[in-house]
Amino acid sequence: MNSNSSSPNTAVNAGDANIEHSCDVLIIGSGAAGLSLALSLANYCRIILVSKSDCNEGSTRYAQGGIAAVFDERDSIESHVQDTLEAGAHLCDEDVVRFTAQNAKSAMEWLIEHGVPFDQDNSGDGNNRYHLTREGGHSFRRILHAADATGEALQITLNEAVSQHPNIHIFERYNAIDLIKSEQASNHCKGVYVWNRKRQQVEVIRSRFITLATGGASKVYQYTSNPDIASGDGIAMAWRAGCRVANMEFNQFHPTCLFHPQARNFLISEALRGEGAKLVHADGTPFMEKFDPRKELAPRDVVARAIDYEMKRLGADCMYLDISHKPADFIVKHFPNIYRRCRSLGIDITREPIPVVPAAHYSCGGVMTDINARTDLDNVYAVGEVAYTGLHGANRMASNSLLECVVFARSAAQHILARLDEPTSEEPISPWDESKVTNSDEEVIIQHNWHELRLFMWDYVGIVRTNKRLERAMRRIKLLEQEITEYYSNFRVSNNLLELRNLVTVAELIVRCAMQRAESRGLHYNLDYPERSGSASPSILTPLKSNSTPEPGNLTGGFER
Structure with a gap:
């Protein structure tokens, strides 16, 4: 403080x-x-x-x-x-x-x-x-x-x-x-x-x-x-x-995250495409014109799916973003942070294309x-x-x-x-009770569950989905919830445990919303429902009504049926 x-x-x-x-x-x-x-x-x-x-x-x-x-x-x-x-x-x-x-x-x-x-x-x-x-x-x-x-x-x-x-x-x-x-x-x-x-x-x-x-x-x-x-x-x-x-x-997948083992989270700004950068294959061939007349300036969902499709079609680890046709001083002036980061990894963006892949970016x-x-x-x-x-x-x-x-x-x-003058309540708050928990003796469980959750969400609930993939993801989420509930109920909290508890809840919410949507629209693309439906409405989930603070182990709160 x-x-x-x-x-x-x-x-x-x-x-x-x-x-x-x-x-x-x-x-x-x-x-x-x-x-x-x-x-x-x-x-x-x-x-x-x-x-x-x-x-x-x-x-x-x-x-x-x-x-x-x-x-x-x-x-x-x-x-x-x-x-x-x-x-x-x-x-x-x-x-x-x-x-x-x-x-x-x-x-x-x-x-x-x-x-x-x-x-x-x-x-x-x-x-x-x-x-x-x-x-x-x-x-x-x-x-x-x-x-x-x-x-x-x-x-x-x-x-x-x-x-x-x-x-x-x-x-x-x-x-x-x-x-x-x-x-x-x-x-x-x-x-x-x-x-x-x-x-x-x-x-x-x-x-x-x-x-x-x-x-x-x-x-x-x-x-x-x-x-x-x-x-x-x-x-x-x-x-x-x-x-x-x-x-x-x-879930928005940013089309262009730097593909490099030493920079797995580094974003390559969409502004490069706004200033003329082209998405190309390894041999320099542009491909966005096959997917959308706006090419590189199409919305992110279109560009991310295009890159994902080309990677899978060619069995490639990445695609490339090329702005090297612009003057070097223009590139360095407008994108100094990207230029410096790429140079530190041996990539000169004024002379060569940048290896890129889509990555989960925004909820x-x-x-x-x-x-x-x-x-x-x-x-x-x-x-x-x-x-x-x-x-x-x-x-x-x-x-x-x-x-x-x-x-x-x-x-x-x-x-x-406008509400600061409203009366306040002095209702007491019960202190946190750790009398029935102990220190964790198997932190490896958290790490294992963490990696399993993130991997099957990427494989089954990623850029392209199917009903079967969503069902598989939900089955695994339910198993993880049981393990995490037991763990959370018996051991003292930690950063990793709290984050895992929240992530498995979020994963269930993502999958349940995806299961509700019998169409493909925007960032949600389901091969079983490839077309957009005629009506557009949000996917809304409502928890069971509760007047109390969740007890340890209550991960999702339940759903209205």
């Missing part, structure tokens, strides 16, 4: 066991969504910001391309809306898409006010306009960016502002375990159990309002562009507490929220990749993700600020 002068309330009992903290707003997650919300609220209330790692780690930091917003006079909000609806395979909520596009420019101006250093285009007309790039699915150049490391610039800038604010208290290296339901009001949460990784103990954070900003769940797959912490924690916690989830079958589904980021629980909000707002539909358009984080963080902040 930082050493700001206005500390949150902390009660300590029985020789440092049973520590309880309290605040007005608890934010779980320290990426673009969590940091933006914290800064929007900080002048008015006490905030605890929980980060599973340190505050500079997370998916935001690795976002390269940029943030979409209409700044060009030739562009329009309507064009941004229509591009998003088209990329989302017309499964988006149009009202939410329009709300996001309408608020995009003001959200970017808010970031600029906080010092995010977007690249500027000094064209000589004295306007000092921002340089805009174009990515797949966009009709115009509308991507604000900071070279090819926009996420890192955003993360560093917001984190600096958050760390200096006296009302924001940062808890680093804490895992959120479960939301604590109220016994007096079934639709309300009193706080959260968290695991202090440094002290190896469970603590309680009591809060009037709780926001999940935990990111996505791409770690459920064997190959991913995400950092290790993207384990679906917020989705699983919300589900166990009684929140609906939607569209979990739509388009999540915890259902309204336009103010409210979940089914009265005082619990969800912002960013953890949430299903209706913005992305069946496929997320490039550079709408960081945009969603900032727009909905600001919307949630306004809604929370």
Whole structure:
């Protein structure tokens, strides 16, 4: 926790066991969504910001391309809306898409006010306009960016502002375990159990309002562009507490992750294709024209399936992305981060193509929220990749993700600020009970289950699916749930156990949503249903109603039948 002068309330009992903290707003997650919300609220209330790692780690930091917003006079909000609806395979909520596009420019101006250093285009007309790039699915150049490391610039800038604010208290290296339901009001949460990784103990954070900003769940797959912490924690916690989830079958696989044994998570930004890079075979032959008239600028689901198809057809380990036909100084100026990283691995992108493969990248589904980021629980909000707002539909358009984080963080902040005068409850919270558990004696079980889960999710619930593959995945998930339930019930928690518990829940939600969808649409492609159906509706799962906090071993919460 930082050493700001206005500390949150902390009660300590029985020789440092049973520590309880309290605040007005608890934010779980320290990426673009969590940091933006914290800064929007900080002048008015006490905030605890929980980060599973340190505050500079997370998916935001690795976002390269940029943030979409209409700044060009030739562009329009309507064009941004229509591009998003088209990329989302017309499964988006149009009202939410329009709300996001309408608020995009003001959200970017808010970031600029906080010092995010977007690249500027000094064209000589004295306007000092921002340089805009174009990515797949966009009709115009509308991507604000900071070279090819926009996420890192955003993360560093917001984190600096958050760390200096006296009302924001940062808890680093804490895992959120479960939301604590109220016994007096079934639709309300009193706080959260968290695991202090440094002290190896469970603590309680009591809060009037709780926001999940935990990111996505791409770690459920064997190959991913995400950092290790993207384990679906917020989705699983919300589900166990009684929140609906939607569209979990739509996992975006980024088409171009660097294929190299020393850089398995390094993303090759879509902005390269926006600036003319071509997808080619090993002999330099382009192939995207066979799949879509937009070629390299087709939406990500189309490009990822095309690469996957060509790899399987040719028995190749990877395809290639070639921008070497552009001038070397142009490449180095616009993509310095990618250029340096590839050069460090012996690849000169100014002279040779980049080996690439698809990798799990983004969860388009999540915890259902309204336009103010409210979940089914009265005082619990969800912002960013953890949430299903209706913005992305069946496929997320490039550079709408960081945009969603900032727009909905600001919307949630306004809604929370309007509720700060509501009466608070002093209902007691039971301390974490470890009297019936022991230290683990077989950590290998966790590691084995972890690898098995991620591998069969990649093989059976990946870019291309079938009914039989989904059934096989569900059978294995049920077996894993039994083992993990037993393990969680008998041993003290650890980082790996908590993440595995959440990942197996997320895996079940993904497969159940996929089984509901008897069509192929966007990111969900099922060989048994290769055509798109005439109607478009989200896949919604509803947990069994429960008024209590999940007990150890209750992994999924059950389903309404």
